[in-house]
Amino acid sequence: MRAVLAVLFTALSALASDADGRITALVGGTVIDGTGAEPLPDALVLIDGTRIAAVGPRSTTAAPGGARVIDTRGKWIIPGLIDAHIHFFQSGGLYTRPDIIDLRGVRSYADESASIRRRLPVTLARYLASGVTSVVDVGGPYSNFAVRALARRTLLAPRVAVAGPLLGTYAPEELESEDPPVIRVASPEAARALVRRELAYKPDLVKLWLVERLGLDLAAELDWARAAIEESHAAGVRVVAHATQRETARAAVLAGVDVLAHSVQDRRVDDAFVALLKARNVVYTTTFAVAEGYHEVLSQSVELSDIERRLGDPEAIASFAELGALPFGKVPFWVRLQPPPNQRVAFANLRRLQAAGVAIAAGSDAGNIGTLHGPALHRELELMAEAGLAPMEIIVAATHGGARVMGRESELGTIEAGKLADLVVLDADPLADIRNTRRIYRVVKGGVVLDPEDVLAAALKSQ
Numbered sequence: 001m002r003a004v005l006a007v008l009f010t011a012l013s014a015l016a017s018d019a020d021g022r023i024t025a026l027v028g029g030t031v032i033d034g035t036g037a038e039p040l041p042d043a044l045v046l047i048d049g050t051r052i053a054a055v056g057p058r059s060t061t062a063a064p065g066g067a068r069v070i071d072t073r074g075k076w077i078i079p080g081l082i083d084a085h086i087h088f089f090q091s092g093g094l095y096t097r098p099d100i101i102d103l104r105g106v107r108s109y110a111d112e113s114a115s116i117r118r119r120l121p122v123t124l125a126r127y128l129a130s131g132v133t134s135v136v137d138v139g140g141p142y143s144n145f146a147v148r149a150l151a152r153r154t155l156l157a158p159r160v161a162v163a164g165p166l167l168g169t170y171a172p173e174e175l176e177s178e179d180p181p182v183i184r185v186a187s188p189e190a191a192r193a194l195v196r197r198e199l200a201y202k203p204d205l206v207k208l209w210l211v212e213r214l215g216l217d218l219a220a221e222l223d224w225a226r227a228a229i230e231e232s233h234a235a236g237v238r239v240v241a242h243a244t245q246r247e248t249a250r251a252a253v254l255a256g257v258d259v260l261a262h263s264v265q266d267r268r269v270d271d272a273f274v275a276l277l278k279a280r281n282v283v284y285t286t287t288f289a290v291a292e293g294y295h296e297v298l299s300q301s302v303e304l305s306d307i308e309r310r311l312g313d314p315e316a317i318a319s320f321a322e323l324g325a326l327p328f329g330k331v332p333f334w335v336r337l338q339p340p341p342n343q344r345v346a347f348a349n350l351r352r353l354q355a356a357g358v359a360i361a362a363g364s365d366a367g368n369i370g371t372l373h374g375p376a377l378h379r380e381l382e383l384m385a386e387a388g389l390a391p392m393e394i395i396v397a398a399t400h401g402g403a404r405v406m407g408r409e410s411e412l413g414t415i416e417a418g419k420l421a422d423l424v425v426l427d428a429d430p431l432a433d434i435r436n437t438r439r440i441y442r443v444v445k446g447g448v449v450l451d452p453e454d455v456l457a458a459a460l461k462s463q
């Protein structure tokens with residue numbers, strides 16, 4: 001009877017969702033702290049209010065009397081996951097990027113955007129339920145700042161860092177609206193003015209969209225890019241760049257960007273590139289999942305994982321199959337001719353940069369067609385393993401690495417005394433198989449212990 005009561009008490013404690021300053025002790029789990037240090041078995045993690053008060057072996061770390069005890073024996077505790085590259089202005093569904101596949105004749109972009117805004121509270125909850133306690137929205141319309149404000153008001157959301165509109169080498173006319181996600185920059189003066197406008201909203205990052213297109217004069221583009229970087233840095237705001245080709249990425253880093261938003265995909269990185277990233281302390285973000293997402297939807301060969309089925313947006317998922325049902329003539333001719341993505345070069349580049357000690361962050365580019373808000377990060381981690389990274393390296397990238405992109409590594413991304421208590425408690429060992437990050441027992445955000453099932457259910461109920 002006593003044992004039954006103890007189990008019941010533990011379960012109830014774990015379900016409690018208050019951070020009223022009481023002390024919570026996670027007792028007996030194996031801690032993987034996000035620094036890359038050896039896992040600590042039979043550990044005790046002490047949470048005081050919103051922060052981690054202590055972490056150490058259970059034999060030497062005591063929980064004070066009256067602490068709420070959560071039994072984590074047989075569990076693994078990692079820092080809250082961070083998706084370092086997402087976009088809230090995109091749904092993950094079929095109609096979300098008319099500049100890539102134009103189906104505005106089927107669903108207007110205004111309709112798509114309105115639907116995305118309506119579903120935001122639930123979209124935020126999908127992240128938290130997926131164990132993702134922080135995300136970086138790497139660029140979108142000014143409404144991004146409202147998303148960050150919304151996330152701050154609710155418990156059922158990850159922490160959100162945002163960039164404003166992408167300052168771009170072109171602006172797709174298909175995405176035009178009163179509040180466009182991309183703005184074409186014409187001159188260094190225009191770049192400075194655009195950055196100053198954004199600074200009023202206190203962006204976490206400024207985003208440059210250096211999209212390589214035929215006939216692009218990169219040198220001219222770099223003139224305004226340097227001006228934008230200078231203006232941002234003068235205000236203490238770091239800059240992230242989309243640059244997927246090696247030479248564009250190199251030029252962006254030389255111009256002063258702090259974060260690369262994607263892997264280099266076209267050519268192998270060289271010694272000088274590796275040394276440059278190290279010397280400049282640049283964080284390199286992976287984004288492997290997005291190419292696969294596009295391919296699966298466009299070629300109508302979608303394969304959803306269990307966590308995608310459980311936590312992915314059903315409306316986005318339902319939209320995937322609508323492509324196959326569209327009449328001939330509605331679908332651009334090239335769509336079905338897309339070969340599967342070849343990530344061999346990008347995978348090799350990740351291995352090389354990781355081996356050289358360059359800071360890596362895991363980012364899925366969720367919101368793009370086929371890349372689902374929330375669960376997409378787990379697929380990203382699996383692809384990083386396919387690229388050849390060890391589970392420990394992947395966990396560090398998906399926690400500490402993401403905190404570096406956010407500029408918040410002093411308080412997020414690792415399990416250390418003094419840091420915010422953002423944690424994921426897993427039912428299985430992620431070092432044995434990185435896919436075990438999907439086996440989520442509890443999510444802890446700012447010291448509040450949550451059952452992932454409850455997170456999504458509560459958000460759906462309050463919709």
Ligand SMILES: [Zn+2]
Pocket residue numbers: 085086087138365
């Ligand atoms: Zn992106």
